[in-house]
Every structure is written in C-alpha cells, then in structure tokens.
Amino acid sequence: MKQVVLKHALTARPSAEDFVLLDVPAPACPEGGVLVRVVHLSLDPYVGSRLRGKHMGEPAPQPGLDPIPGAAVCQVVESRAEWVKPGDWVHAMEVGWREVADLPPGSFRKIDPDVAPLSAHAGVLGMPGLTAWAGMTQLAKVGQGDVVLVDAAAGPVGGTVGQIARIKGASRVIGIAGGPEKCALVTNDYGFDACIDYQQEGWEAALSAVLPQAPTVYFENVSTTMASKALVRLAPYGRMILCGLVDQYHADQPPPGLNAGLIVGKRAHVMGLVVYDFYPRWDDYVAEASAWLADGRLRYREDRVEGLAAAPALFGRLMAGANVGKAVVSVAPEQI
Incomplete structure (x- = not known):
C-alpha cells in the first residue's frame, strides 16, 4: 500500500x-x-x-x-x-x-x-462541524437576538459556526474572510448577512458599518490580533470563543496577548474551545446536523x-x- x-x-x-x-x-x-x-x-x-x-x-x-x-x-x-x-x-x-x-x-x-x-x-459532520456546534451551542449558547461575529468565516469551522448561530436564533451573523471569492462563499452559500474582506483597505471601518449593534458573540479561529480588534467591538458581557490560533501554529514565539483591560472593561466571557472535550457528544451533533443538511439549512x-x-x-x-x-x-x- x-x-x-x-x-x-x-x-x-x-x-x-x-x-x-x-x-x-x-x-x-x-x-x-x-x-x-x-x-x-x-x-x-x-x-x-x-x-x-x-x-x-x-x-x-x-x-x-x-x-x-x-x-x-x-x-x-x-x-x-x-x-x-x-x-x-x-x-x-x-x-x-x-x-x-x-x-x-x-x-x-x-x-x-x-x-x-x-x-x-x-x-461538516466531522471534527470541523463538531467544533462549530460545540462553540455555538455548548459554550456560547447562542439564542434569540444574538449578534454573532465570526473570523475565518469561509473555513469549514467558521462557515458552520455562522449557520448554526442562525439556526439557533441569532438575529445577525457577520463574517470576516480574506478575498472576494471567500466572502462571496460566506454570504451567497452560507447565508451570512455580510462578510468583510480583511485584505481590503479600510476593512475595519467597513466592519464597524455592518455592526450597528455590537456583537454579543465572537468566534476566533486565527489570531489574537484579530481577536483584539473584535474585542473592542464586543457588547458588554459578550461571549468570546477562542478556538484556533492559526497564526501561531508556525511561529517560534507567540505574539503579544489579548488586552486584559479590555476583557475586564467589557466584562467579557472568554472561553477556550478544545474539540476533544466534545467527542462524547459527536453522535448527538450528527443527529442534529444531518437533519439541517437534509432540509437545506446547513450547507458546505x-x-x-x-x-x-x-x-x-x-x-x-x-x-x-x-x-x-x-x-x-x-x-x-x-x-x-
């Protein structure tokens, strides 16, 4: 072989x-x-x-x-x-x-x-999907009226995060991704309300413009730098899920950390997500998500x-x- x-x-x-x-x-x-x-x-x-x-x-x-x-x-x-x-x-x-x-x-x-x-x-029914489900339903506990901001929104985790947030009642879902093709995927296929291309000049102002209401939930899968930018915009008592930090996977030293003062000032709930903890719930997730796939509410x-x-x-x-x-x-x- x-x-x-x-x-x-x-x-x-x-x-x-x-x-x-x-x-x-x-x-x-x-x-x-x-x-x-x-x-x-x-x-x-x-x-x-x-x-x-x-x-x-x-x-x-x-x-x-x-x-x-x-x-x-x-x-x-x-x-x-x-x-x-x-x-x-x-x-x-x-x-x-x-x-x-x-x-x-x-x-x-x-x-x-x-x-x-x-x-x-x-x-979508494997580890990336389970990760998204755990973050939205088990940690952030997204519900009616939440405004959800998702980094790496075109990825298999981020795209599923936003869709599950919508299924669970979020009133608005905003993504951040790199490049027009990925942003088109996020809005056209995954149904986010908007996607901001961080590779474009002035993207931070554009992000603020599509968030007339402060996000109550933020899902991070890339970097502490991006998490810090999101934290500035987070609603008081908002929930931040730190899942992956891709920019650190190949660095010899970690970059500077999050602004602890902002975490205090926002009274933010910051939760680390390790999908291994949710392996015992995998079949529960598949049972729920397969129904969403069948009726078209979840796409990949x-x-x-x-x-x-x-x-x-x-x-x-x-x-x-x-x-x-x-x-x-x-x-x-x-x-x-």
Missing part, C-alpha cells in the same frame, strides 16, 4: 515539497479493532502545527516512517470487533495519510452512510482532490490559506 510521510523534520510552515509518497507493507487487523480502506481523508490546519510537535503535546511523526496524521472516513475490510462487520463505514481521527489503516478498539466511530454524502463526515463547500498523491499539494494550499472550502482527499472510490 501507499502512505505519505515527511521527508525531513520541519522547522517552518510545511509545503508540498516536504512530503513523499512511499510503498509500505499493509498492516494487519488489530485485536478488537478493524482493518479499513481509507476513502475520504480530511486535511486540517492544526496538522501543520502537529508536524512540528507543537499541538496539544502530541508527538510529531517520524520522518520517513510515520504516516502524516489525519482523520478519515473509511470502509471496514476486516473486523475483530463484535459490533462492526466488513462493509460498514467508520470515522476515525488517527487514520493518517495512507490507503489502508489498522484502527485499534476505541479509536473509531461507526457512521451511517445514508444520512449525508460520505465525504461530509470528513468535514469542499476543496476536493482525487488520489493520495494529490494530498501534499492540497495541504500546501491549505497552509497558505489558498483553499476555498473543506480540504478533502478522496483516496479511493466509495464503491468497489
């Missing part, structure tokens, strides 16, 4: 040239687990940090040996678990960039292939490529912020 590994240890933001595709022996089915063929592989920004050993204490993969970390939608080929049979579909976080994977017990969830397109379980966009060999180039685009939609690699066909 084939798998993708690092050519060498990383000291900076990864690019497509840092990876190599190898032929390796296929693994065996583990005791109590399953052997699967990898079908839809999720590429996620946090992996860039993990490749340097800088994510949540998780070790970096060994160059030339370990597959690049990645979640995936997979079909069971062989099972040594009583509750799963060959042909079933599963989702797992620790699959890796490879064609065949051995998943030990407790590392995978069985999924229903009929509730949504299978690739959706890599994105994919930036999808075919074949494992295409993963490094797509990951390079993701690291550069050039992708539009959820980065997914279709490693193998769904039907065999």
Whole structure:
C-alpha cells in the first residue's frame, strides 16, 4: 500500500515539497479493532502545527516512517470487533495519510452512510462541524437576538459556526474572510448577512458599518490580533470563543496577548474551545446536523482532490490559506 510521510523534520510552515509518497507493507487487523480502506481523508490546519510537535503535546511523526496524521472516513475490510462487520463505514481521527489503516478498539466511530454524502463526515459532520456546534451551542449558547461575529468565516469551522448561530436564533451573523471569492462563499452559500474582506483597505471601518449593534458573540479561529480588534467591538458581557490560533501554529514565539483591560472593561466571557472535550457528544451533533443538511439549512463547500498523491499539494494550499472550502482527499472510490 501507499502512505505519505515527511521527508525531513520541519522547522517552518510545511509545503508540498516536504512530503513523499512511499510503498509500505499493509498492516494487519488489530485485536478488537478493524482493518479499513481509507476513502475520504480530511486535511486540517492544526496538522501543520502537529508536524512540528507543537499541538496539544502530541508527538510529531517520524520522518520517513510515520504516516502524516489525519482523520478519515473509511470502509471496514476486516473486523475483530463484535459490533462492526466488513462493509460498514467508520470515522476515525488517527487514520493518517495512507490507503489502508489498522484502527485499534476505541479509536473509531461507526457512521451511517445514508444520512449525508460520505465525504461530509470528513468535514461538516466531522471534527470541523463538531467544533462549530460545540462553540455555538455548548459554550456560547447562542439564542434569540444574538449578534454573532465570526473570523475565518469561509473555513469549514467558521462557515458552520455562522449557520448554526442562525439556526439557533441569532438575529445577525457577520463574517470576516480574506478575498472576494471567500466572502462571496460566506454570504451567497452560507447565508451570512455580510462578510468583510480583511485584505481590503479600510476593512475595519467597513466592519464597524455592518455592526450597528455590537456583537454579543465572537468566534476566533486565527489570531489574537484579530481577536483584539473584535474585542473592542464586543457588547458588554459578550461571549468570546477562542478556538484556533492559526497564526501561531508556525511561529517560534507567540505574539503579544489579548488586552486584559479590555476583557475586564467589557466584562467579557472568554472561553477556550478544545474539540476533544466534545467527542462524547459527536453522535448527538450528527443527529442534529444531518437533519439541517437534509432540509437545506446547513450547507458546505469542499476543496476536493482525487488520489493520495494529490494530498501534499492540497495541504500546501491549505497552509497558505489558498483553499476555498473543506480540504478533502478522496483516496479511493466509495464503491468497489
């Protein structure tokens, strides 16, 4: 089988040239687990940090040996678990960039292939969607009349954040994204009331203009710099969710922190979001979100490529912020 590994240890933001595709022996089915063929592989920004050993204490993969970390939608080929049979579909976080994977017990969830397109379980029903749902419903507890501001609004997390906020009763949802194509996605596909392009001159004044009411909820997934700009605009007693800080994933030193005086002055509730805490609620989220997908209230966009060999180039685009939609690699066909 084939798998993708690092050519060498990383000291900076990864690019497509840092990876190599190898032929390796296929693994065996583990005791109590399953052997699967990898079908839809999720590429996620946090992996860039993990490749340097800088994510949540998780070790970096060994160059030339370990597959690049990645979640995936997979079909069971062989099972040594009583509750799963060959042909079933599963989702797992620790699959890796490879064609065949051995998943030990407790590392995978069985999924229903009929509730949504299978690739959706890599994105809007996968970890990005769960992250958005946790932030809006479990932490911020968005409800009627909330005004929600979302950074990185064109991303798979941010786009879902805004849509869930609207479903839960927010009166106004505003996004921040980079470039006209991404802003068009945010307003036309995801249904935000407005999207401000931070790459345009005068964007901060434009942001203030589309916020006649101060936001009561802010979701940050990029930087403390952007969070500080949002905090200035936040309503008193507003809720700020700090999820990801992409600008720190490849920095050797963290930038200056948030203005603590502003947090006090705004009486802000600042909450850190680690999606791992909500894995036990994953099935609850899928049950709710699959209904939203079915009736059209929740939408998503994919930036999808075919074949494992295409993963490094797509990951390079993701690291550069050039992708539009959820980065997914279709490693193998769904039907065999």
